[in-house]
Amino acid sequence: MAFSATISQISLTCFSSFPQTARRRNPLRSPSVRVIRAAAAEPEKAAPAKTVEAESATAPPVTTAVPKPKKPVYSMKKGQIVRVDKEKYLNSINYLSVGHPPYYKGLDYIYEDRGEVLDLRIFETGEYALVAWVGIPTAPAWLPTDMLIKSERLVYERM
Numbered sequence: 447m448a449f450s451a452t453i454s455q456i457s458l459t460c461f462s463s464f465p466q467t468a469r470r471r472n473p474l475r476s477p478s479v480r481v482i483r484a485a486a487a488e489p490e491k492a493a494p495a496k497t498v499e500a501e502s503a504t505a506p507p508v509t510t511a512v513p514k515p516k517k518p519v520y521s522m523k524k525g526q527i528v529r530v531d532k533e534k535y536l537n538s539i540n541y542l543s544v545g546h547p548p549y550y551k552g553l554d555y556i557y558e559d560r561g562e563v564l565d566l567r568i569f570e571t572g573e574y575a576l577v578a579w580v581g582i583p584t585a586p587a588w589l590p591t592d593m594l595i596k597s598e599r600l601v602y603e604r605m
Contacts, residue, residue: 518568520591522575527562527597528555534593555582559575560597 522528535541535556542562546553556579565576575594578586 485496511575517582520566520568522563522566522591522594522596524563527560528563528577529560529592529595529597530589531595532557535589538593555579555584556587560602563594566591572574587596 474511559579559582561577561579563575564578567574567576567588571590573591575591576586576588576590577594
């Protein structure tokens with residue numbers, strides 16, 4: 447008891463030396479806000495004032511509409527069935543970056559089996575498609591659309 451009483455007395459004496467402004471204010475109360483004009487608006491004040499009649503007679507009011515970004519046009523659609531062109535893939539940087547030996551048999555499914563386009567994006571290096579192969583337990587891969595062959599039919603028989 448004596449210990450807690452001395453602590454409370456010490457804390458009161460320590461905090462009593464702070465001015466009242468140091469206390470925390472009500473967080474729900476908003477501080478006063480003063481609106482300041484931008485620096486770009488100040489040169490307008492320096493220019494001579496025009497009359498409303500002269501301003502409307504010289505030029506119509508200019509409205510600046512923000513143009514909407516154009517939707518990209520893709521060469522394929524989501525859900526398109528594709529295969530990979532073997533010659534283009536073997537000569538691409540995508541194949542060289544994987545580091546497989548020449549004539550690696552582990553990737554034959556991308557040339558022979560069908561893949562489905564899951565997503566299309568345009569990156570800095572060109573248009574790419576996210577392709578997942580049907581029935582193959584592998585992760586989807588981003589491949590350039592120029593090396594993909596579109597399949598018209600879903601005729602498919604796996605050996």
